[in-house]
Amino acid sequence: MKKREVHASVKDEKLVSMRRNQMIKGAVNLFKEKGFHRTTTREIAKAAGFSIGTLYEYIRTKEDVLYLVCDFIYDEVKDRLQNDLEQNSGTPEALKTTIAYFFQVMDDMQDEVLVMYQEVKSLTKDALPYVLKKEMEMVHMFELVITRCVENGKLNISEKHIRLLAHNIFVQGQMWGFRRWALRKIYTLEEYIELQSDLLLGSLYGKGNLNATSLP
Amino acid sequence: MKKREVHASVKDEKLVSMRRNQMIKGAVNLFKEKGFHRTTTREIAKAAGFSIGTLYEYIRTKEDVLYLVCDFIYDEVKDRLQNDLEQNSGTPEALKTTIAYFFQVMDDMQDEVLVMYQEVKSLTKDALPYVLKKEMEMVHMFELVITRCVENGKLNISEKHIRLLAHNIFVQGQMWGFRRWALRKIYTLEEYIELQSDLLLGSLYGKGNLNATSLP
Amino acid sequence: MKKREVHASVKDEKLVSMRRNQMIKGAVNLFKEKGFHRTTTREIAKAAGFSIGTLYEYIRTKEDVLYLVCDFIYDEVKDRLQNDLEQNSGTPEALKTTIAYFFQVMDDMQDEVLVMYQEVKSLTKDALPYVLKKEMEMVHMFELVITRCVENGKLNISEKHIRLLAHNIFVQGQMWGFRRWALRKIYTLEEYIELQSDLLLGSLYGKGNLNATSLP
Amino acid sequence: MKKREVHASVKDEKLVSMRRNQMIKGAVNLFKEKGFHRTTTREIAKAAGFSIGTLYEYIRTKEDVLYLVCDFIYDEVKDRLQNDLEQNSGTPEALKTTIAYFFQVMDDMQDEVLVMYQEVKSLTKDALPYVLKKEMEMVHMFELVITRCVENGKLNISEKHIRLLAHNIFVQGQMWGFRRWALRKIYTLEEYIELQSDLLLGSLYGKGNLNATSLP
DNA sequence: AATGAATGAGTTTTCATTCAT
DNA sequence: GATGAATGAAAACTCATTCAT
Numbered sequence: 001m002k003k004r005e006v007h008a009s010v011k012d013e014k015l016v017s018m019r020r021n022q023m024i025k026g027a028v029n030l031f032k033e034k035g036f037h038r039t040t041t042r043e044i045a046k047a048a049g050f051s052i053g054t055l056y057e058y059i060r061t062k063e064d065v066l067y068l069v070c071d072f073i074y075d076e077v078k079d080r081l082q083n084d085l086e087q088n089s090g091t092p093e094a095l096k097t098t099i100a101y102f103f104q105v106m107d108d109m110q111d112e113v114l115v116m117y118q119e120v121k122s123l124t125k126d127a128l129p130y131v132l133k134k135e136m137e138m139v140h141m142f143e144l145v146i147t148r149c150v151e152n153g154k155l156n157i158s159e160k161h162i163r164l165l166a167h168n169i170f171v172q173g174q175m176w177g178f179r180r181w182a183l184r185k186i187y188t189l190e191e192y193i194e195l196q197s198d199l200l201l202g203s204l205y206g207k208g209n210l211n212a213t214s215l216p
Numbered sequence: 217m218k219k220r221e222v223h224a225s226v227k228d229e230k231l232v233s234m235r236r237n238q239m240i241k242g243a244v245n246l247f248k249e250k251g252f253h254r255t256t257t258r259e260i261a262k263a264a265g266f267s268i269g270t271l272y273e274y275i276r277t278k279e280d281v282l283y284l285v286c287d288f289i290y291d292e293v294k295d296r297l298q299n300d301l302e303q304n305s306g307t308p309e310a311l312k313t314t315i316a317y318f319f320q321v322m323d324d325m326q327d328e329v330l331v332m333y334q335e336v337k338s339l340t341k342d343a344l345p346y347v348l349k350k351e352m353e354m355v356h357m358f359e360l361v362i363t364r365c366v367e368n369g370k371l372n373i374s375e376k377h378i379r380l381l382a383h384n385i386f387v388q389g390q391m392w393g394f395r396r397w398a399l400r401k402i403y404t405l406e407e408y409i410e411l412q413s414d415l416l417l418g419s420l421y422g423k424g425n426l427n428a429t430s431l432p
Numbered sequence: 433m434k435k436r437e438v439h440a441s442v443k444d445e446k447l448v449s450m451r452r453n454q455m456i457k458g459a460v461n462l463f464k465e466k467g468f469h470r471t472t473t474r475e476i477a478k479a480a481g482f483s484i485g486t487l488y489e490y491i492r493t494k495e496d497v498l499y500l501v502c503d504f505i506y507d508e509v510k511d512r513l514q515n516d517l518e519q520n521s522g523t524p525e526a527l528k529t530t531i532a533y534f535f536q537v538m539d540d541m542q543d544e545v546l547v548m549y550q551e552v553k554s555l556t557k558d559a560l561p562y563v564l565k566k567e568m569e570m571v572h573m574f575e576l577v578i579t580r581c582v583e584n585g586k587l588n589i590s591e592k593h594i595r596l597l598a599h600n601i602f603v604q605g606q607m608w609g610f611r612r613w614a615l616r617k618i619y620t621l622e623e624y625i626e627l628q629s630d631l632l633l634g635s636l637y638g639k640g641n642l643n644a645t646s647l648p
Numbered sequence: 649m650k651k652r653e654v655h656a657s658v659k660d661e662k663l664v665s666m667r668r669n670q671m672i673k674g675a676v677n678l679f680k681e682k683g684f685h686r687t688t689t690r691e692i693a694k695a696a697g698f699s700i701g702t703l704y705e706y707i708r709t710k711e712d713v714l715y716l717v718c719d720f721i722y723d724e725v726k727d728r729l730q731n732d733l734e735q736n737s738g739t740p741e742a743l744k745t746t747i748a749y750f751f752q753v754m755d756d757m758q759d760e761v762l763v764m765y766q767e768v769k770s771l772t773k774d775a776l777p778y779v780l781k782k783e784m785e786m787v788h789m790f791e792l793v794i795t796r797c798v799e800n801g802k803l804n805i806s807e808k809h810i811r812l813l814a815h816n817i818f819v820q821g822q823m824w825g826f827r828r829w830a831l832r833k834i835y836t837l838e839e840y841i842e843l844q845s846d847l848l849l850g851s852l853y854g855k856g857n858l859n860a861t862s863l864p
Numbered sequence: 865a866a867t868g869a870a871t872g873a874g875t876t877t878t879c880a881t882t883c884a885t
Numbered sequence: 886g887a888t889g890a891a892t893g894a895a896a897a898c899t900c901a902t903t904c905a906t
Contacts, residue, residue: 469685568832596847600820600844628812630809
């Protein structure tokens, strides 16, 4: 699936790319504060540092901004994740590291994740599949890491369990962002990583020895 | 925390309650399809079966409708959950039953859950706490069930693990609603319940024997 | 010119009269505070002590209330004035007394006068003449008193001066009501009466001796 | 007291000024015919010659239009008055000229005066003081002219009389506008000026010789 | 390529008036 | 005669989008 094209009147690709970055940066902040619907195109233009007329030289509709933002965020997350996975060795320890890394990324990109998570549903039927596709690719990455563990004989678990586990990891990562109002009161990021790893991996390795002592 | 009052011009309480139910029912459908922001008050009135003027006899602002909808859904879910938990025996089997029951409720109320999940963030700072409070109460119910297992000596697990586990259960319930686009393609509800139980409980009881054979 | 009829569904004249008095009393207060346009019929009904449905048993349109209020106020002022004038002796002293009395009435009925003064223009073309007619009748009363002075030989002044003088007296009476924001800061009612009398009568009797010493 | 700022989205000051003049011109006509409350913003926009959207580029609320109108009218009257007063010599003849001039202005600006006079009370608590301030300044101008006469020894009259006289002059000017329905039937502007001058100045100079023969 | 003034369809909300009970 | 729920036309205001400069 190719990237969905967003039409620009301006031809200079470099310029288009630059302007869109300004746009995305400004929009993320606004969406974070007021949501997509309560943000006006004028505000986006202003936050991006140019006029409303100029904004419309680089997009066709307000929705395009949302798509661009979502697309950008997913790319960012995916890129970071990919870097990590390329050197993954397929051991349970590596899986744990991957989880920790992913949660860390979600923490770093808190605002972006929150925006994306809350506003994807505002995308048109038209744009949504492109974004969901990307999400599936990321879930798939986790599946691969887990599968590698299985292939290494370190883990005995069904295909369906693998896929669900991958979804769980992904959602728990997002969860750290979208449930901060609750989780932050109880856990630090480090604790959250540790505890979720316990629960995720405990189920796989049958330790059954979860207890408070495993925490600092 | 008392319920947040939504002002009605009409005095007859019975009538208010009836009209609001019509309203909620209509609104849920619309919100599900187009989201809160893209739904107009006129559409809500029409879907509820009365005129725009009448709508405003029962609410003050469009936001009130959203609050009423969210409040109703949480109450519904909570009520159903409460019924189940009252007769919960505090054994691991009972915990599994509770999870299954909760996931079933989330499946029954799919549309409502989706709406709530996507639109809570559109509530004003004013109304949000009332809804989040309710969410926390539900999470707390799960904590209680798990704690009862621990107290029964059937389970050895830290306080912090308990709370996180409760959150996970809650989110995994919602997940069945808001990620249907992905999960439905792979699992039936029964499978989803079974697999998630495996993962959740496996971590607690150290079976470590997860495999495809445990599935039909 | 007969009184303009305001239609009532209710037949019992006594009741109609009673209900309308309640209505007028309530409405004057509301109009005073928020003006005719910003006052709703519901508020009028409530202030009158009955329901919106009942209100409409005694009037046909919101405008009727305004007309009723204006009509009532003019009648009140006119009645009071008439009482005084019947015993007027036609001397310059009597004229001064009349002025003092009129200003006193305008002070007593401050709120009503303000309302009337500000809202007459909101009457329909249809109702306005009835009210203006009444105003002219009051101006005419002043003309009569002045004319009597002339006929008594106490005063030598043209017909046109008389009529203008009458208008001036009337407007200066109203002025005490509608310019309170300015006049109250400088004068007490007594001072205002005294000073205006000086200016009005000075012109007629050629005293030319206005000075601060004539004031306490 | 600085001018109360009315916010405009458009930056070009020249344009703002031009558009607002169109707006004021259109609004005065509408307000004159139907009053502020019965005039819609769409009508104002149309009368001004642009769209409703454009109207709101130059104001924030409908009330702003009223303020702009009132402010404009007061400025206009005040400016004209100021021009006359600068060359005022402080003699009774000059005072008479000033009065004649002021009444003439009020006649020229009949419509505007009527609007202002009837609608000031519709201004918010917020804007009212700015307008009343201007009114007081105008009254003060008259005080100055009268005071100059006193200082020249041409007139012996108390401070309080001066202030009241100034108010009377101002109100009688307005009166020519807001009581035209009655006064126009009896007097031409010239007569009105002549007669009011007789009454105003007669009181000051003790001629006491008012009679019909002084009129043409 | 950039600007920002102009547009008007569309939105929420109000409120005078009616009419069944 | 009294009530108050229902109605819907109309109002103020917003904002995505266009286009002349």
